[in-house]
Amino acid sequence: MEFLVIGIIIAAIAIVGATALFYRARGRRRPVAPPPAAPSVTAEAEDSPAGTGGTAVAERAPPVAATPVPEAPAAEVELEVPEPTAGRLVRLRSRLSRSQGTLGQGLLKLLSRDKxxxxxxxxxEDTLIAADLGVGPAGELVERLRTHTRVQGARTVDEARALLREELVALIDPALDRSLKVAKHPAADGAPERPAVAMVVGVxxxxxxxxxxxxxxxxxADGYTVVLGAADTFRAAAADQLQTWGQRVGAYxxxxxxxxxxxxxAFEAxxxxxxxxxxxxxxxxxxxxxxxTGLMDELGKVKRVAEKQGTVDEVLLVLDATTGQNGLVQARVFAEVVDITGIVLTKLDGTAKGGIVVAVQKELGVPVKLVGLGEGPDDLAPFDPEAFVDALLQ
Ligand SMILES: Nc1nc2c(ncn2[C@@H]2O[C@H](COP(=O)(O)OP(=O)(O)OP(=O)(O)O)[C@@H](O)[C@H]2O)c(=O)[nH]1
Ligand SMILES: [Mg+2]
Structure with a gap:
């Protein structure tokens, strides 16, 4: 009996000690503000957003359901500090020149021939077409280069580079407004302030x-606050993927x-x-x-419903640069359904077909605003025609 009592006392001391150690260890972790739990839109909820015809309502999901991503508990997630955006294209230049180098170098070699x-x-012209510039723009560029060289005669590589740079930059059109409309709308005419809304679409x-x-x-990185809307509801994994991105930087x-x-x-977001x-x-x-057609109609509806609370300021069409001319066909159809305001060309790090920048802008009359240059979290850069052409001709 005595042994039993002593045994119980020892066990109790051990439990108290272990608990104290556990809390001390937790206390040493860096206190980081957790990203707020994600609200969830359910398919079965009663209220429906005005005019959507849908059956959805925002609700606070219970803590566990709100973070279905199998990673460390939110309280222990350390927020990342994204890289500043200024100069990103310059930083990522080597990615471009690695893949596009053949185009720039090929053209320079040809242009600086004696005859x-x-x-x-x-x-x-073939080199330009092979780089997906499109037949029209390629012919146009060759004509302009011919006119120049007729006047000035044979040229050195440096002269050829300067000429090509000037003509390519002009073709990409530095005058186009590539800014993203992402700034909050201030309160006006009795209406309260509201966020800018950007939609991301594509195949x-x-x-x-x-x-x-x-x-x-x-x-x-530029000081904005952001809410993400996971309007890809086909697969739960798609929302998880987006939420993971958001959690890394504290976006809801x-x-x-x-x-x-x-x-x-989209409405709830x-x-x-x-x-x-x-x-x-x-x-x-x-x-x-x-x-x-059905899916394209659905996309039109997503935009219309999001617009019930104000304008959708940006509709960004994401095109995979490696798919070349096929991207133009996609661009045309998407533009018919939702007005595209900007193009994001991804995977430019993996293709020599940088001419697609020109082709798609001509096709849609819409500027390339961003380019994807890798799978890293900060491998997305605001597009800048001069830095782009410099990378080609490096
Ligand atoms: N190399 C490279 N890979 C990229 C770039 N952008 C995206 N990717 C990769 O492309 C793949 C598809 O990316 P997602 O963002 O899932 O594509 P998505 O359009 O959302 O796909 P769905 O939702 O299934 O239509 C991933 O492996 C990305 O890492 C880029 O600029 N360069
Ligand atoms: Mg996706």
């Missing part, structure tokens, strides 16, 4: 979710149950963003083939 005969001009696998996540980082993610109406999620007083709401959408 620029018909065969050489044809080669130049499957082009890099939409990645771009939305990277863009959130770009904005946060509004998500829906699998199969929830994506338009409702704008509503949450407005309630929280953030600068920008970024809405990721599901990949959809431009040939599937």
């Amino acid at each position: 620029l005969d018909e065969a050489t001009w044809e080669e130049i 499957n696998g082009t890099g939409k979710t990645t771009t939305t996540g990277k863009l959130a980082r770009v904005l946060i 993610t509004v998500r829906g149950a699998e199969g929830a109406d994506p338009a409702s999620v 704008v509503k949450e963003g407005t309630g929280m007083g953030v600068d920008t709401v970024l809405i990721d959408t599901a990949g959809r083939l431009h040939t599937k």
Whole structure:
């Protein structure tokens, strides 16, 4: 009996000691403000956003359901500090020149030949077309180069580079407004202030979710506050993917149950963003083939419903640069359904076909605003024609 009592006392001391050690260890962790739990939009909820025809409502998900991402508990997530955006294209220049070098170097070699005969001009034109510049712009550029060289005669590599630089920059058009409309709308005419809204659209696998996540980082690096809307409700994994991006930088993610109406999620994201007083709401959408009419109609609805609370300021079409001319067909169809305000060209690090920048701008009359140059979290850069051309001709 005595032994039993002593045994119980020892066990009690051991438990108390272990508990104290555990809390001390926790106390040493860096206190980091957790990103707020993500609200969730369910498919079965009663209220529906005005006019959506959907059956969705925002609700605070219980703590566990709000963080379905299998990673460290939110309280222990350390927020990352994204890289500043200024000069990103310069930093990522080597990625471009590695893949595009053949284009720039090839052109320079041809242009600095002693004799620029018909065969050489044809080669130049073929090189441009092979780089996805498009037949029209390639012919146009060759004509301009011919006119210049006719006047000035043979040229050194440096002269050829200067000429090519000037003409390529002009073709990409530095006058286009490439700024992102992401600043909060101030209160006006009795209406309260509201966030800018940007939607990210495109066919499957082009890099939409990645771009939305990277863009959130770009904005946060520039001092904006951001709410993310996971309007890709086809797969739960898509919302998890976006939420993970958000959690790394403390951006709140509004998500829906699998199969929830994506338009409702977009609506809720704008509503949450407005309630929280953030600068920008970024809405990721599901990949959809431009040939599937039903899915394209759904995209139109997502935008219309998001617009019930004010304008959608940016619709960014994400194109995979490695798919070349096929991207132009996609661009045309998407532009018919939702007015595209900017193009994001991803995977430019993996292709020599940088001419697509020119082709797609000509096709849509819409500027390339961002380029993706790798899979790293800060490998998205604001597009700058001069830095781009310099990278080509390095
Ligand atoms: N090399 C490289 N890879 C990229 C770039 N952008 C995206 N990716 C990769 O492309 C793949 C697809 O990216 P996601 O963002 O999931 O594409 P998505 O368009 O959201 O795909 P769906 O939602 O399925 O339509 C991922 O492996 C990304 O890491 C880029 O600029 N360069
Ligand atoms: Mg996606």
